[in-house]
Amino acid sequence: xxxxxxxxxxxxDPAHLSGPGGIWARIAEQLSYTxxxxxxxxVIAIPLGLWIGHTGRGRDIAVLSSGGLRAxxxxxxxxxxxxxIGIGFKAPLLTFVILAIPSLLSGAYAGVEAVDKRxxxxxxxxxxxxxxxxxxxxxxxxLPLLIGGIRSGVLQVVATATxxxxxxxxxLGVFINDGLKTRDYAELIGASIVVxxxxxxxxxxxALLQRLFVPRGVTAGQITEVRSRPVRPRAVVGSPIxxxx
Amino acid sequence: MNWVVNNLGxxxxxxLDHVALAVPPIILGFLISIPIGWVANRFHASRGVLLxxxxxxxxxxxxxxxxxxxxxLGTGILDPINVVVGLTIYAVALMVRSVADALAAVxxxxxxxxxxxxxSAWQRFWRVEFPLAGxxxxxxxxxxxxxxxxxxxxxxVVGVSSLGYLFLNGLQRNIIEEVASGIVATLVIAVVFxxxxxxxxxxxxxxxKADPTARRARRKTVETAIAGPSAGGSAxxxxxxxxxxxxxx
Amino acid sequence: MFxxxxxxxxxxxxxxxxxxxxxxxxxxSGSSSPLGSSSSGSAAAGTIVIGSQSxxxxxxxxxxxxxxxxxxxxxxxxxxxIGQRDAYLPALASGEVTLFPEYSxxxxxxxxxxxxxxxxxxxxxxxxxAVPANLExxxxxxxxxxxxxxxxxxFSEANGVTSIADLAKVSNVTLGGNAELATRPYGPPGLLSTxxxxxxxxxxxxxxxxxxxxALLDNTIQVANIYSxxxxxxxxxxxxxxxxxxxxxxxxxxxxxxxxxxxxxxxxVINKVDASLTTADLVSMNGESVNDKKSSADIAKEWLxxxxxx
Numbered sequence: 033x034x035x036x037x038x039x040x041x042x043x044x045d046p047a048h049l050s051g052p053g054g055i056w057a058r059i060a061e062q063l064s065y066t067x068x069x070x071x072x073x074x075v076i077a078i079p080l081g082l083w084i085g086h087t088g089r090g091r092d093i094a095v096l097s098s099g100g101l102r103a104x105x106x107x108x109x110x111x112x113x114x115x116x117i118g119i120g121f122k123a124p125l126l127t128f129v130i131l132a133i134p135s136l137l138s139g140a141y142a143g144v145e146a147v148d149k150r151x152x153x154x155x156x157x158x159x160x161x162x163x164x165x166x167x168x169x170x171x172x173x174x175l176p177l178l179i180g181g182i183r184s185g186v187l188q189v190v191a192t193a194t195x196x197x198x199x200x201x202x203x204l205g206v207f208i209n210d211g212l213k214t215r216d217y218a219e220l221i222g223a224s225i226v227v228x229x230x231x232x233x234x235x236x237x238x239a240l241l242q243r244l245f246v247p248r249g250v251t252a253g254q255i256t257e258v259r260s261r262p263v264r265p266r267a268v269v270g271s272p273i274x275x276x277x
Numbered sequence: 278m279n280w281v282v283n284n285l286g287x288x289x290x291x292x293l294d295h296v297a298l299a300v301p302p303i304i305l306g307f308l309i310s311i312p313i314g315w316v317a318n319r320f321h322a323s324r325g326v327l328l329x330x331x332x333x334x335x336x337x338x339x340x341x342x343x344x345x346x347x348x349x350l351g352t353g354i355l356d357p358i359n360v361v362v363g364l365t366i367y368a369v370a371l372m373v374r375s376v377a378d379a380l381a382a383v384x385x386x387x388x389x390x391x392x393x394x395x396x397s398a399w400q401r402f403w404r405v406e407f408p409l410a411g412x413x414x415x416x417x418x419x420x421x422x423x424x425x426x427x428x429x430x431x432x433x434v435v436g437v438s439s440l441g442y443l444f445l446n447g448l449q450r451n452i453i454e455e456v457a458s459g460i461v462a463t464l465v466i467a468v469v470f471x472x473x474x475x476x477x478x479x480x481x482x483x484x485x486k487a488d489p490t491a492r493r494a495r496r497k498t499v500e501t502a503i504a505g506p507s508a509g510g511s512a513x514x515x516x517x518x519x520x521x522x523x524x525x526x
Numbered sequence: 527m528f529x530x531x532x533x534x535x536x537x538x539x540x541x542x543x544x545x546x547x548x549x550x551x552x553x554x555s556g557s558s559s560p561l562g563s564s565s566s567g568s569a570a571a572g573t574i575v576i577g578s579q580s581x582x583x584x585x586x587x588x589x590x591x592x593x594x595x596x597x598x599x600x601x602x603x604x605x606x607x608i609g610q611r612d613a614y615l616p617a618l619a620s621g622e623v624t625l626f627p628e629y630s631x632x633x634x635x636x637x638x639x640x641x642x643x644x645x646x647x648x649x650x651x652x653x654x655x656a657v658p659a660n661l662e663x664x665x666x667x668x669x670x671x672x673x674x675x676x677x678x679x680x681f682s683e684a685n686g687v688t689s690i691a692d693l694a695k696v697s698n699v700t701l702g703g704n705a706e707l708a709t710r711p712y713g714p715p716g717l718l719s720t721x722x723x724x725x726x727x728x729x730x731x732x733x734x735x736x737x738x739x740x741a742l743l744d745n746t747i748q749v750a751n752i753y754s755x756x757x758x759x760x761x762x763x764x765x766x767x768x769x770x771x772x773x774x775x776x777x778x779x780x781x782x783x784x785x786x787x788x789x790x791x792x793x794x795v796i797n798k799v800d801a802s803l804t805t806a807d808l809v810s811m812n813g814e815s816v817n818d819k820k821s822s823a824d825i826a827k828e829w830l831x832x833x834x835x836x
Contacts, residue, residue: 103467436608
């Protein structure tokens, strides 16, 4: 536990907090990577995912390629990009965009696909154009899964952005690397606590967003109590065994 | 390509090291998650707490974890056990939710039928609930497998041999083929593991394909996994969505 | 039917378990691989565990030691690519690793930050007393690979900079090097106290590899800490700044060994190797690694053959 106390002491040492290389500045870098990468990934992946979900075309290719992208080791990717581009923020940003794409892509197409086909047919029967079907029916109804995809992308990038230091890209990994190289465990643990806290805060914000922005009545992807009441022997004796249905 | 041809032996031996580091966490993570997931599912009050804690574990950055573990475990700094333990923690963090969801998705009627047939709680779990939860468990295990395989490389930064060596060494020597071969080898391992898991699923869970309820349940879990529950879900990144077996749904 | 199914399942589980076990066994038998085993803890009696930094040039020297010892009947385990000094010295003290190719000046500064030794012989003498009780250094080689500050030829000519002291007349100079340089006595703090030179610092963690070089060449940084035996200095026409006040210590290759492993059978072999190794050898071997992309094992083998050792 001393290790953790040292870590907290490191965080709250005023000398570490401010300044160009201070904790606040590194947090800002970490967040810039996170939101920058997810925003770029969103521009690429969300329209593509919506199109795939809406038309059903290219689904298998999307599935395969996003599966493949997920298995790419971020460290290797970052190093390849850094060797090509040089040091700075570009190579890490590119790596994190690729990291975020699969979550966003699958969130978008799974969201559209999860919409009840009868609802979509009803919308068409009412004379909606395909564009209207997508924007007025499928998108709002698929929103929980779409936001879920964004959230999962954000969390992945915020946890991985610590690798940016490999390309001299700053962010909180700088402290982790310094702590590692000089065996300053307080710095190491302190920086890790900051990263974890950042992830938790983002997690909380997204949980809130999901509640705020999802139209009332939409249940796709919402956590429902799938679990039935505990089965007890009495159920066998009693009449309807429709628990959990 | 010349570098690759001349160093096939090195790539192969690092691939074996990589596999050796990846397999134990996947298996251990699965085994450890079963009782925790069971408790999370069985006792309603514990669900939120357990899932939040496991989600929190997943947000701990890997590099510091690999370094902090020797201090906690009393192992050597270069001991591969540190990496194995660290990856097992991530595997558990991902898997607990899958286990809880998988068990929750087992039809209550089936459970009651099993009870009616005279199964004890223990028998019911192993003979009915666990096998029926199989397809969703498998989906979760595939996520764990991909994530573990790609995380092993970080261990190289703390001196534990894996394909990550090719990244660091290739960086210093400016040999792009070396870094690229590390990436490709990692991808190959991930794909092979995934195929093995799918194959194991076909053999062990012959009912999965036939049972529409299970397929529905799996789909449900997948959706929850993407959207994430409101209470402290983990950064689950879910290839289960990309489960090709669902393509023809 | 039920039992048949169950048997099938058990059998399949068995197959999976066995294949996993085989995979594991395959891996542990891979310990003779160039990168060594994943085995842990202290070395078995009689086995020399050779470590190396995560620096390709250091790995070549470690590989030379390993092959030389093997040629003399020793059992060797390779544990290469172990981070930096701060990470591996504890492993050496605990016996997880028993032999390590080191660099005298940098090692001395690790143990004695305030050391006044500068010349190779002073450094070596000081180092002998500075290492912990259960470690010892063997004979130092004449081959040196030390930190050096380098600028591009264009920068040198434009600003009239040929020595570290000259940097004081240039403003907005950024130094690039491994992250730990920021706190090393010869890093920015030493530049300020010894030369009154103020520099910015950009950590680039590739041990003076291609990222550092690229940053220097495209003027992202103006001064790069590059090890003196690095072939890129000559290949890119870099100007190594002179060090009139001896901020940078001489740093010669020197083996650091755990005393438990320092039997004459081992130390004689290593001392013989070090006596034959020169700075020129280091530069050319590094070039073979970076330019010809040869493996450290091949480079070591060729060097041993060319020196007619063992």
